[in-house]
Amino acid sequence: MPSALDRFAEREPYFSVLTSDEFRSASMTDASHRAFFATGDAYVAAVLKVIGETVALRDLHNALEYGCGPGRVAIPLARRMRRVVAVDRSPAMLEIAERNARLWDRSNIVFTGEEGLDPEERFAIVNCSLVLQRVHPDSGSALIRQLIGRVRKGGFLVLHFPFHSRAGAALRTIRRVRLAAPPINGVLNAVRGKSVAEPFAPTHIYDRGAVEEILRSAGFETIGALESTEGDVDSVALITRRGGSEPGERPRASSEPRENRIDVRDMIATRSIADLNATAEGYFASLVNRDFHLAKPFSSIADTPPILINLAVLLQGLKLVPGHTVLDYGAGSGWLSRILTQFGCNAIAMDVSASALDIARELYGRLPVVGDRPAPRFLLFDGERIDLPDASVDRVVCFDAFHHAPNPDRVLAEIARVLVDGGIAGFAEPGPFHSETAQSQFEMRTYGVVENDVDIDAIWATAQTVGFADLRLAVFNIPPFDASLNEFYDLLAGGETSSRWAGATIASLRNVRDFFLIKKGTEIVDSRAATAVGCRVLRATLRGDAIDVEVENTGTATWLPASAGIGGVSVGCHLFDDSGRLVQLDLTRTGLERRIAPREIVSVTLHLPPLPPGGRQLEIDCVSEGVTWFSVQGSTTRKVELP
Numbered sequence: 005m006p007s008a009l010d011r012f013a014e015r016e017p018y019f020s021v022l023t024s025d026e027f028r029s030a031s032m033t034d035a036s037h038r039a040f041f042a043t044g045d046a047y048v049a050a051v052l053k054v055i056g057e058t059v060a061l062r063d064l065h066n067a068l069e070y071g072c073g074p075g076r077v078a079i080p081l082a083r084r085m086r087r088v089v090a091v092d093r094s095p096a097m098l099e100i101a102e103r104n105a106r107l108w109d110r111s112n113i114v115f116t117g118e119e120g121l122d123p124e125e126r127f128a129i130v131n132c133s134l135v136l137q138r139v140h141p142d143s144g145s146a147l148i149r150q151l152i153g154r155v156r157k158g159g160f161l162v163l164h165f166p167f168h169s170r171a172g173a174a175l176r177t178i179r180r181v182r183l184a185a186p187p188i189n190g191v192l193n194a195v196r197g198k199s200v201a202e203p204f205a206p207t208h209i210y211d212r213g214a215v216e217e218i219l220r221s222a223g224f225e226t227i228g229a230l231e232s233t234e235g236d237v238d239s240v241a242l243i244t245r246r247g248g249s250e251p252g253e254r255p256r257a258s259s260e261p262r263e264n265r266i267d268v269r270d271m272i273a274t275r276s277i278a279d280l281n282a283t284a285e286g287y288f289a290s291l292v293n294r295d296f297h298l299a300k301p302f303s304s305i306a307d308t309p310p311i312l313i314n315l316a317v318l319l320q321g322l323k324l325v326p327g328h329t330v331l332d333y334g335a336g337s338g339w340l341s342r343i344l345t346q347f348g349c350n351a352i353a354m355d356v357s358a359s360a361l362d363i364a365r366e367l368y369g370r371l372p373v374v375g376d377r378p379a380p381r382f383l384l385f386d387g388e389r390i391d392l393p394d395a396s397v398d399r400v401v402c403f404d405a406f407h408h409a410p411n412p413d414r415v416l417a418e419i420a421r422v423l424v425d426g427g428i429a430g431f432a433e434p435g436p437f438h439s440e441t442a443q444s445q446f447e448m449r450t451y452g453v454v455e456n457d458v459d460i461d462a463i464w465a466t467a468q469t470v471g472f473a474d475l476r477l478a479v480f481n482i483p484p485f486d487a488s489l490n491e492f493y494d495l496l497a498g499g500e501t502s503s504r505w506a507g508a509t510i511a512s513l514r515n516v517r518d519f520f521l522i523k524k525g526t527e528i529v530d531s532r533a534a535t536a537v538g539c540r541v542l543r544a545t546l547r548g549d550a551i552d553v554e555v556e557n558t559g560t561a562t563w564l565p566a567s568a569g570i571g572g573v574s575v576g577c578h579l580f581d582d583s584g585r586l587v588q589l590d591l592t593r594t595g596l597e598r599r600i601a602p603r604e605i606v607s608v609t610l611h612l613p614p615l616p617p618g619g620r621q622l623e624i625d626c627v628s629e630g631v632t633w634f635s636v637q638g639s640t641t642r643k644v645e646l647p
Contacts, residue, residue: 014096017074021134038465041108044076045461047133047230047241049436052084054228054243055129055160056437061514064128068154071135072115075101075108081131082110083461084436086510089114091121126156133164133241137207144210145218152222155246161224167212168238207237215242223247266448268439268456272410275452277387280410281356283452288359297337298367310482314432314518315340317478318403321520322430324349325532326630327378327570328398331390331422333415334405338364338380344401345380346373348570348630352397354383354390387411390418397422398527400429407433407456413466416521420471425525429472433458435515458517467521478518481509529561532571534632536561541642542605544624551577551610551644553624557600558639563628566595570630573600575608577644578625581618588616593627620646 018027018040026036052061065086069078072090074097082088082105090113092098098115105113114120130151136144148163155161216226219242228243296303301311324330326348332341335353341364344351353364361382368380383391388411400419409415419429436457438444444455464475485508487494487501495501529536538559545552553575557563563573576593580586594608610624622644626634635641 014094017097017100021073021076040074041076041079041104045080048077048080048084049459050230051131051162051228051241051243052437053440054230055245056440058227058245059158061437063511064160066125066127067129067131068127068151070130070132070151072101073097073134075104075113077131077133078113078115079105079108079110080461081129082113084514085112085129087112087114089116089121089125089127091116091118093117125154126159127154128156128159129162130154130159131162133162136163136165136210137239140208141210141214144208145214148215148218149222152219152224152246155224157246159246160227161219161244161246162241163215163219163244164239164241165210165212165215166207166237166239167210167215169207169209170236170238209237212240219244265440266445268444268448268454271448271454272456275410275454277410280452280454281387284355284408285357285359287451287453288357288363291359291363294337294363294366297363298370300337300339313480313482314516315343315403317480317518318401318430318432321476321478321518322399322401322428323533324399325534325571327532329396330399330401331383331392331397331419333385333400333402333419334408335364336360336405338367340401340403341380342367342371342373345377348377349399350378351380352383352392353380354385356385356387358384388414388418390422392422394421395424398424398427400427402429402431402433404432404434406431407438407458408454409456410454412456412463416463416466416472417470419521420467420523423471423523424527425523426527427523429521429523431517431519431521433517433519435513435517436460437515441515460517460519463519471524472521473524474522476520476522478520479509479513480518481505481512482516483508483512485509530571531559531561531563531573531628532631533561534628534637537563537573537626537628537632537634537637538639539626539634540640541624541626544622544642544644546644546646549612551612551622551624552607553610554605554607555624555626556605557602559637560602562602563596563600565598566629567597568629572596572629574627574629575610576625576627576633577610578623579615579619580621580623582620584621587619590627591615591619591622615646622646 016029018032019029021027022040022043025031027040055061055064061084067081067085067088069081069088069090072078072092075090078088078090078101090101092101095117098117102115105111105115132151136147139147144165151161151163219226224244224246226242226244230241230243232239291297301315302308324344324347327350329350329352330344331352331354332338332344333354335341335355337360338353341351341353353361355361361384364382400423406412406415423429436459439455439457447453448455460477467475485505491501495505531537536559538557540556540558541553542556543552543554555575564571566572566574572595574593574595577591578586579588579591592610592613594610596606596608600606623635624642624644626639628634
């Protein structure tokens with residue numbers, strides 16, 4: 005039979021975990037719901053930061069959250085682990101946790117009572133927080149030993165428990181009475197303005213030394229401790245590691261002693277935006293030889309493949325079209341801006357360093373783009389406000405630069421401000437533990453540059469408040485995954501090779517975040533977008549040296565008038581001989597004088613020039629200037645036989 009505390013927890017699932025009035029059912033809002041889970045996310049981040057100093061987090065695939073409650077810790081864990089098993093003795097609490105997991109789009113959590121645990125499964129991380137305080141130490145010791153048995157070799161056990169109370173003798177006596185005599189507890193509740201039926205929740209104090217001895221005797225080493233104080237009670241989350249190792253476990257790249265490592269949060273807290281901008285400028289201004297930066301993305305054989313893979317992913321998701329105005333945030337030497345210009349985009353190269361922008365100008369001069377393309381713009385950024393009008397750019401691209409921003413929330417707000425409705429901001433960035441890598445530590449120590457962790461959950465929380473409607477993360481694999489012919493067919497059939505490929509992809513993505521933020525509103529799609537155009541030639545009547553044509557816009561894009569330049573639509577024709585061989589692709593064309601909406605029909609007249617020898621048949625088609633002939637996209641054309 006459920007206890008009074010269990011019944012209370014079912015009525016107050018959040019307050020029973022964190023006893024703050026903002027988490028009571030009667031006062032819960034969307035903001036307090038997010039705040040509740042933010043505490044779990046902060047806890048998980050702090051725990052994994054300690055664990056990540058011992059092993060590569062990408063190798064830790066499964067976790068057990070014992071006493072999951074409404075999912076405060078299980079859901080943040082699931083963002084970082086392949087599989088999480090969340091256990092609670094309360095079916096009502098498990099139901100709430102499952103609902104929250106759906107809300108946070110976490111499908112990799114198994115919620116179960118203790119009886120549903122696989123007796124053979126062992127976990128890389130076992131966490132038990134805000135549970136032992138409600139369990140008497142006699143029973144708690146047995147629970148600790150039970151959890152020990154769930155940790156795999158080389159795995160981690162995290163135990164949170166109270167270890168000291170500063171309550172005086174009188175207060176301790178009152179608490180014992182409240183626990184033993186519910187009527188007296190009800191009276192005291194009434195005096196304090198609380199519900200008479202609200203049960204007293206005891207806080208059991210553990211002997212920290214005794215707990216550590218249990219762990220030591222089981223072969224666990226304490227690698228970290230997160231201490232906290234609430235009221236008169238001191239608690240600790242002991243982070244311990246079991247001896248031994250599992251196949252595939254690798255140490256982190258950085259071997260710096262913990263005390264010598266740079267904490268990026270301290271760097272941000274103690275350096276101003278102006279100081280950090282000056283650091284970046286000092287670096288680029290001091291370059292004697294600019295060749296490495298001018299050669300990007302082909303400066304290094306080792307670096308080029310991952311750069312190009314990330315670039316391809318980014319370009320796919322941005323859905324660029326010629327004529328788009330694109331802001332290159334943190335453009336550096338301008339290599340990506342130059343590519344955007346080559347695509348026919350209006351590129352704006354922006355950086356906090358004037359010297360970096362000088363290198364970008366040099367790049368355009370030494371390696372000019374091919375053809376008639378819009379001239380680039382170069383924009384100095386003060387680190388705070390982007391010097392562009394509201395809704396003035398179609399796309400923002402940020403390649404390996406956002407994690408250098410000490411003020412990501414401010415930057416996101418500015419990106420949202422300058423984007424048009426429905427515009428896309430694309431990011432190719434590292435992941436949540438970037439600052440801990442050996443290279444990041446070197447960069448921060450040597451050059452004084454911010455190498456921030458990329459917390460996608462925090463980014464999305466901010467993005468929603470500044471005007472973004474959607475977040476999409478790219479799933480791809482950077483390291484090569486080769487397969488024999490048989491393995492390749494096995495992968496296509498969904499066999500064991502596909503599981504290995506999925507595992508390799510997951511491992512690759514653990515510290516990579518390529519993602520896209522889509523601003524609220526609807527983007528107007530026009531004929532610069534090749535895949536959105538379509539036509540059907542309804543009629544083509546030959547009249548001397550002219551052809552009267554009637555054509556319908558069957559695509560989803562509005563056709564721009566020919567005067568628009570790139571993306572302007574004309575009706576044209578191709579010339580073939582008697583055998584169907586192409587004689588001239590672009591015989592003649594007539595530009596449209598106005599915009600044509602989807603499903604609209606327009607009539608034009610084509611005037612034929614003198615025909616080259618052999619021309620016997622015309623094919624009436626439409627063309628988007630500098631983009632595509634419509635027939636290439638599968639549109640319905642019409643043939644006209646010449647006399």
